[in-house]
Amino acid sequence: MEALKQRIRAEGKVRGNNEVLKVDSFLNHKMDVAFLQEIGQEFRRRFAGCQVDRILTIEASGIAIACLAAPAFGNVPVVFAKKNRTKNIAGDVYISQVESFTQDRRPYNIFVSKEFLHPGEKVLLLDDFLANGSALQALTDLVRQAGAEVVGAGVVIEKAFQPGGQRLRTDGVRVESLARIQSMSEETGVVFCD
Known part of the structure; x- marks a missing residue:
């Protein structure tokens, strides 16, 4: 998605020993809603027919x-896995574990109530980043625990120089990344695969 690559070039900041790409000015802190709608349309285009x-x-x-x-997928329900099991999550849950790339690789559990994932459903996973793949692997695990099917994983930005994308693809998950990064550094900026 060329518009995304342009935004990353213009507003992205590489930090943390060239491991972190900050795009918080439009994607994951301050959000450009119109641009996120375009991203949603692009995911719909890429998963057309699914x-x-x-x-x-x-x-x-x-x-x-x-x-x-x-809305691009006909206003299908959205479910998000919670990182903390609170009193709001009553009853049975699916549980999986994530090792966070951005939180010093500390493992934590994620939860989805069994009332929100059902056998036979076709589930699309969406996330902002794909690095080591732990979050998307955990989401895939939750879907499989429910007896549902992962139709694919849509990722806004994939760090292709890290193993997550390859791990998911090897596991049979169709991964569609809107921008794939080949390398990045504070000195040279971001180099895209495509």
């Missing part, structure tokens, strides 16, 4: 992306 009964993401950055993509 039945999508539900969109699943993980809190927090994936929620806006999923919600603004849902």
Whole structure:
């Protein structure tokens, strides 16, 4: 998606020993809603022909992306995996574990109530970043626990120099990334694969 690449070039900031790409000026802190709607339309175009009964993401950055993509898929329900089991989550849940890339690789559990994922459903996963793939692997695990099917994973930005995308593809998950980064550094900026 060329418009996304232009935004990354113009507003993205590489930090943290060239491991972190900050795009918080339009994607995951301050959000450009009209641009996120365009991203949702692009996901719809890429997954044309796929039945999508539900969109699943993980809190927090994936929620806006999923919600603004849902209208492009006929206003399908959006479910997000919670990172903390609160009193609001009553009854049985599906549980999986994520090792966070941005939080010092500390593992944590994610939860989805069993009332919101059902056997036989076709589920599209959406998220902002794909690096090591732990979050999307955990979401895939939740869908499979429910007896549902992952139709694909839509990712806004994939760090192709990290193993997550390859891991998911090897596991049979169709991954559609709107911008794939080959390399990045504070000195040279972002180099895209395509």
